[in-house]
Amino acid sequence: MQTLAIEATGLVKAFGDTRAVDGVDLSVRRGSVYGVLGPNGAGKTTTIRMLATLLRPDAGSARVLGHDIVSEADAVRGLVTLTGQLASVDEDLTGRENLVLIARLLGFRRASARARADELLEAFDIADAAGRLVKHYSGGMRRRLDVAASIVVTPELMFLDEPTTGLDPRSRNQVWDIIRTLVAEGTTILLCTQYLDEADQLADGIAVIDHGRVIAEGTPAQLKASVGSGALHVRLLDPEQRAEAQSVLARELGAVHLEPDPAALSAGCADADRAAAAVAELARSGVRIGDFSLGQPTLDEVFLALTGRPADDQDAEEDTTIQEQQPA
Amino acid sequence: MNAQAEALRNALSSTPRPPRAGAVSAALAFGWRGMLKVKHVPEQLLDVTITPVMFLLLFTYLFGGAVAGSTADYLDYILPGILVMSVLFTTVYSGIALNTDLTRGVVDRFRSLPIARPAPLVGALLGDSVRYLVAGTVIIVLGLALGYRPGAGVSGVVAALALVVVFAFGLSWVFTTLGLLMRSPNAVMNAGFMAIFPVTFLSNVFVDPDTLPSALEAVVNVNPVSILATASRGLMEGTAEASDIAIVLGTAAALTAVFAPLTTRLYGRR
Numbered sequence: 001m002q003t004l005a006i007e008a009t010g011l012v013k014a015f016g017d018t019r020a021v022d023g024v025d026l027s028v029r030r031g032s033v034y035g036v037l038g039p040n041g042a043g044k045t046t047t048i049r050m051l052a053t054l055l056r057p058d059a060g061s062a063r064v065l066g067h068d069i070v071s072e073a074d075a076v077r078g079l080v081t082l083t084g085q086l087a088s089v090d091e092d093l094t095g096r097e098n099l100v101l102i103a104r105l106l107g108f109r110r111a112s113a114r115a116r117a118d119e120l121l122e123a124f125d126i127a128d129a130a131g132r133l134v135k136h137y138s139g140g141m142r143r144r145l146d147v148a149a150s151i152v153v154t155p156e157l158m159f160l161d162e163p164t165t166g167l168d169p170r171s172r173n174q175v176w177d178i179i180r181t182l183v184a185e186g187t188t189i190l191l192c193t194q195y196l197d198e199a200d201q202l203a204d205g206i207a208v209i210d211h212g213r214v215i216a217e218g219t220p221a222q223l224k225a226s227v228g229s230g231a232l233h234v235r236l237l238d239p240e241q242r243a244e245a246q247s248v249l250a251r252e253l254g255a256v257h258l259e260p261d262p263a264a265l266s267a268g269c270a271d272a273d274r275a276a277a278a279v280a281e282l283a284r285s286g287v288r289i290g291d292f293s294l295g296q297p298t299l300d301e302v303f304l305a306l307t308g309r310p311a312d313d314q315d316a317e318e319d320t321t322i323q324e325q326q327p328a
Numbered sequence: 329m330n331a332q333a334e335a336l337r338n339a340l341s342s343t344p345r346p347p348r349a350g351a352v353s354a355a356l357a358f359g360w361r362g363m364l365k366v367k368h369v370p371e372q373l374l375d376v377t378i379t380p381v382m383f384l385l386l387f388t389y390l391f392g393g394a395v396a397g398s399t400a401d402y403l404d405y406i407l408p409g410i411l412v413m414s415v416l417f418t419t420v421y422s423g424i425a426l427n428t429d430l431t432r433g434v435v436d437r438f439r440s441l442p443i444a445r446p447a448p449l450v451g452a453l454l455g456d457s458v459r460y461l462v463a464g465t466v467i468i469v470l471g472l473a474l475g476y477r478p479g480a481g482v483s484g485v486v487a488a489l490a491l492v493v494v495f496a497f498g499l500s501w502v503f504t505t506l507g508l509l510m511r512s513p514n515a516v517m518n519a520g521f522m523a524i525f526p527v528t529f530l531s532n533v534f535v536d537p538d539t540l541p542s543a544l545e546a547v548v549n550v551n552p553v554s555i556l557a558t559a560s561r562g563l564m565e566g567t568a569e570a571s572d573i574a575i576v577l578g579t580a581a582a583l584t585a586v587f588a589p590l591t592t593r594l595y596g597r598r
Contacts, residue, residue: 049436052440053439053440054436054439054440056597074442077440077441077442078348078442080440081440082436082437082440084433084436084437085433086432086433086436088433088434088436088437089433089434089437090361090432090434091432091434092364092365092368092369093361093364093365093368094368097361097364101357101360101361102437102441104349104353104354104357104360105349105354105357105358105438105441105443105447106345106346106348106349106441106442107345107346107347107348107349107353108346109346112346119338119339120339122335122339123332123335123336123338123339124336124339125332133368149437151339151340153345153346154340154341154345177332177333178336181333181336181337181340182340184337185337185340185341
């Protein structure tokens with residue numbers, strides 16, 4: 001049995017003039033959780049859809065669990081499941097009907113399909129809502145049903161496309177627990193996410209993807225180390241004082257990043273003592289602080305470190321204004 | 329570990345993988361899905377049947393006297409025609425339903441399952457055929473209430489309904505193709521009705537083509553909808569020509585042969 005669950009080389013997919021995926025290489029070990037991290041539009045979903053045989057690559061090739069994704073697509077489909085970005089469940093059916101349908105399509109007989117559906121509804125804590133139409137489900141319930149539909153037959157490999165985007169923290173933790181249990185039972189997972197935090201919590205390895213290319217690869221620890229281990233985040237009581245705070249922090253810690261929130265800014269900082277000194281310096285210069293924290297780097301900071309620009313284009317504009325201001 | 333994780337672990341390890349579903353049982357499962365939708369959103373059926381019901385009432389009582397001398401005579405002529413119209417209008421909804429599916433994530437799941445490629449489409453149309461049956465039955469029941477008495481009795485009516493549904497199954501592949509090409513359910517609806525309206529009206533559904541200008545009459549006489557309406561009238565009166573029925577079935581087969589593979593291909597590519 002081969003040790004790689006996914007082996008992709010030079011995958012390319014273009015839509016019109018846009019090369020959504022522009023030469024992606026991936027190798028994912030069996031039994032691991034591999035995170036594909038990137039902002040919206042980076043090419044994560046397109047990559048996953050190619051690997052799940054929903055899209056045919058324009059160039060390059062990939063083997064999933066030893067089968068070619070183009071010539072042996074049907075064999076791949078028998079071994080993987082996909083939980084899409086839009087919840088891949090039928091809104092006009094009830095939760096139970098969704099699971100019975102998938103079970104029937106996977107070859108269960110009528111009675112065993114119903115039994116399997118009920119078992120999953122119980123395990124995913126949606127038994128109480130089993131007879132309700134999915135369109136009346138909350139985001140978290142819908143996600144859980146979605147994952148349940150993906151494991152009607154235990155897959156060897158599961159594609160999860162942004163499984164927690166739009167969920168409240170409690171539902172997010174539930175989904176994370178489910179993913180951890182799946183991994184413990186031996187399923188390989190390819191996880192697309194925009195949250196460094198999520199990749200950090202779940203993934204053994206991470207590929208950072210931007211403009212359809214892998215721009216960095218490593219363990220979460222390696223990735224964070226390459227960024228600097230953290231940042232001091234400060235929120236001011238008065239947004240008017242941000243320019244002043246910025247110059248203080250620039251003096252104390254170096255590069256300052258202005259957050260989209262007009263009262264917030266952050267500065268790269270690995271060391272708690274230096275962070276404390278910087279906060280004290282802010283207070284001394286009369287800047288009133290709402291709250292502050294020393295946190296892990298965000299995806300934005302990873303991007304800033306790797307590409308010299310933030311993940312979000314709007315931020316890029318803000319950053320140029322910082323550079324213009326700095327000489328003054 | 330907590331109880332939830334325990335239940336999840338059991339659910340993961342408890343069930344062995346069954347043998348793959350065959351193409352027929354997969355299609356039937358999708359047909360079941362279509363019927364569940366009717367069960368959960370019965371208003372859909374109302375949308376589909378209200379126009380033909382209106383047409384039947386309006387045409388019979390507004391034009392019946394002028395066109396056929398009396399409303400009763402016109403009802404005999406128009407009822408099988410409206411049956412055809414009612415079911416053919418319903419086929420447009422097959423395209424709309426497919427397009428609506430595409431705007432949601434569920435199609436991704438269906439496409440990532442190890443099942444026969446045409447199964448979701450064939451199954452959806454099998455489910456829709458039940459809808460066609462309902463639309464047709466509504467018209468027949470209304471016709472009977474208005475005083476329509478088919479000469480060939482129950483068996484004639486059933487045969488006519490069956491023929492119309494078979495033709496509709498063939499025609500609906502055209503609209504599923506359209507459903508995969510258009511951007512929104514609304515666009516499918518507009519384009520679909522833009523096509524089905526003239527095709528239905530330029531037929532012998534409402535008037536005897538003898539009264540038409542000769543060029544138009546020629547068009548109307550070769551329109552498959554005319555032949556379907558003639559065959560249905562014939563079946564309901566017990567005077568059907570085998571050649572008409574053969575043309576209707578041949579047209580349905582030809583539409584399926586062309587548009588079913590096309591739809592399957594487009595569906596696979598999305």
